Amino acid sequence: MQLVYNSLQNNCITRVCGKIIAFGILVAIYGLVVANPLAARDEVQRGACPEDYSPCSCNLTSNGLEVVCADVTLENIHDVFYRTQSLYLYSVLLTVTSFSGTVTLPPDVLKDKRAQHIYLRCPSTSAKLNLIIDSASFEFTRFNTTIFEIHDCDLSAQADMNFLKGFAVLHTLSIVNTWNVDAISSLPNNTLLAIKELTISRCTGLGNVVFPDLTPARLERLYLDGNNLNDPQVNNILISIGSSSSSSSLEQLSLAGNALSKVPRIAAFSQLVTYEVSNNDIAFMSLSTLIFSSPVRFLGLKNVSLTAIEGGAFQGNYTYAQVNLENNKLAAFREDVFKSMLQQMTVQPPAVGGQVIVTGNPFDCGCGLAWLIRDNQPLIPSVKNGVCGGFFRFEDLNPDAYANC
Numbered sequence: 096m097q098l099v100y101n102s103l104q105n106n107c108i109t110r111v112c113g114k115i116i117a118f119g120i121l122v123a124i125y126g127l128v129v130a131n132p133l134a135a136r137d138e139v140q141r142g143a144c145p146e147d148y149s150p151c152s153c154n155l156t157s158n159g160l161e162v163v164c165a166d167v168t169l170e171n172i173h174d175v176f177y178r179t180q181s182l183y184l185y186s187v188l189l190t191v192t193s194f195s196g197t198v199t200l201p202p203d204v205l206k207d208k209r210a211q212h213i214y215l216r217c218p219s220t221s222a223k224l225n226l227i228i229d230s231a232s233f234e235f236t237r238f239n240t241t242i243f244e245i246h247d248c249d250l251s252a253q254a255d256m257n258f259l260k261g262f263a264v265l266h267t268l269s270i271v272n273t274w275n276v277d278a279i280s281s282l283p284n285n286t287l288l289a290i291k292e293l294t295i296s297r298c299t300g301l302g303n304v305v306f307p308d309l310t311p312a313r314l315e316r317l318y319l320d321g322n323n324l325n326d327p328q329v330n331n332i333l334i335s336i337g338s339s340s341s342s343s344s345l346e347q348l349s350l351a352g353n354a355l356s357k358v359p360r361i362a363a364f365s366q367l368v369t370y371e372v373s374n375n376d377i378a379f380m381s382l383s384t385l386i387f388s389s390p391v392r393f394l395g396l397k398n399v400s401l402t403a404i405e406g407g408a409f410q411g412n413y414t415y416a417q418v419n420l421e422n423n424k425l426a427a428f429r430e431d432v433f434k435s436m437l438q439q440m441t442v443q444p445p446a447v448g449g450q451v452i453v454t455g456n457p458f459d460c461g462c463g464l465a466w467l468i469r470d471n472q473p474l475i476p477s478v479k480n481g482v483c484g485g486f487f488r489f490e491d492l493n494p495d496a497y498a499n500c
């Protein structure tokens with residue numbers, strides 16, 4: 096479950112962060128009432144497994160059989176899956192141990208078992224374990240696996256991604272906190288027809304290689320957070336996806352926590368509605384980079400050291416958009432940047448329409464704010480946490496004070 100939670104957290108920035116945070120709070124509150132709410136829920140849902148999976152562990156949940164082989168040798172894993180009979184498993188989590196520093200998964204590591212979700216994990220030691228996956232390791236499960244994840248490994252000895260060949264219903268592939276993911280460039284296109292979500296996060300090696308062309312797959316969500324990618328590297332990735340079949344299906348793109356100094360262009364993606372570039376170092380945002388063709392849902396530009404935005408930089412339909420500009424260095428809240436966006440947002444009531452979140456920016460209280468405070472009071476509710484002079488909330492400023500501007 097650890098893994099599932101990690102991967103949720105990972106995608107949280109872009110996807111349903113609000114919901115997850117809300118869930119976290121709910122659990123926290125509920126935790127005050129019931130000592131261990133998750134344990135209580137487990138008792139209801141979990142039953143005995145029909146077979147003995149030891150030294151791996153197994154739970155029968157309403158999802159099906161969940162098998163965890165944590166810190167178990169390959170020999171033991173081999174033994175478990177050759178011994179047991181249940182063909183269909185809901186999830187398999189393998190954390191393999193090895194004293195040699197390398198683990199090679201043999202052909203048919205799960206024998207003929209089919210698992211909907213496969214999680215491979217290396218022990219979280221500082222020197223990562225080398226993982227090598229044989230192209231036939233998971234052959235029998237390829238028509239049934241929808242989620243495949245790799246965490247905390249070193250893939251430098253992995254020549255290709257052929258172990259995913261023919262995974263016809265795979266919709267989510269995640270590689271997290273893993274070194275030397277260069278093999279990703281050989282992700283077998285033409286066979287991953289169902290893939291919708293690709294995450295490569297906190298990894299190394301992605302910037303060195305040609306990003307895979309997944310045509311004719313139609314990706315909807317691409318999360319490339321924390322990979323230390325620079326402008327040309329991201330540019331190459333986006334050109335590759337922009338010229339693939341995913342250009343007209345991609346809805347969510349996250350590039351948070353890289354080494355970007357510019358907002359990468361997104362004009363090639365006609366369905367993009369969620370774009371996250373927070374935690375980069377983008378001092379200036381220019382006119383032509385942000386052009387959304389579909390109504391914007393979320394734009395994250397939090398903590399990017401932003402000092403200035405060119406007029407007209409936000410193009411698109413922002414009626415329902417959450418625009419996060421928190422923790423930047425904006426001193427001016429300019430009419431030619433924000434007015435048309437705010438006018439779109441205020442078409443809807445404040446609780447329904449979009450908003451611009453500007454917490455933690457050092458706005459100046461001078462005449463630069465007259466257009467908003469004096470001339471456009473109805474737009475102010477769509478600006479969240481606007482403060483100038485380090486102290487004065489936009490909604491508390493007196494319009495009359497701007498009479499002589």
Ligand SMILES: *[C@@H]1O[C@H](CO)[C@@H](O)[C@H](O)[C@H]1NC(C)=O
Pocket residue numbers: 134137138141152153154161162163
């Ligand atoms: C099975 O459930 C128990 C208790 O709910 C938990 O401690 C254990 O990690 C679970 N094992 C698997 C394989 O999910």
Ligand SMILES: *[C@@H]1O[C@H](CO)[C@@H](O)[C@H](O)[C@H]1NC(C)=O
Pocket residue numbers: 183209238239
């Ligand atoms: C597994 O895949 C086979 C072949 O596509 C299919 O017939 C079967 O229904 C699938 N089973 C499950 C549980 O997904």
Ligand SMILES: *[C@@H]1O[C@H](CO)[C@@H](O)[C@H](O)[C@H]1NC(C)=O
Pocket residue numbers: 284285307308309310311
């Ligand atoms: C698969 O990728 C190769 C190399 O990028 C490309 O030449 C080929 O056209 C792709 N196949 C499909 C079906 O797009």
Ligand SMILES: *[C@@H]1O[C@H](CO)[C@@H](O)[C@H](O)[C@H]1NC(C)=O
Pocket residue numbers: 374375376398399
């Ligand atoms: C802000 O972004 C920088 C990278 O530009 C990162 O190192 C830092 O941790 C971020 N701060 C927060 C609070 O996320």
Ligand SMILES: *[C@@H]1O[C@H](CO)[C@@H](O)[C@H](O)[C@H]1NC(C)=O
Pocket residue numbers: 390412413414415
């Ligand atoms: C903006 O998008 C919303 C749907 O999100 C739509 O209802 C509205 O008509 C669009 N506004 C304009 C001006 O196109």
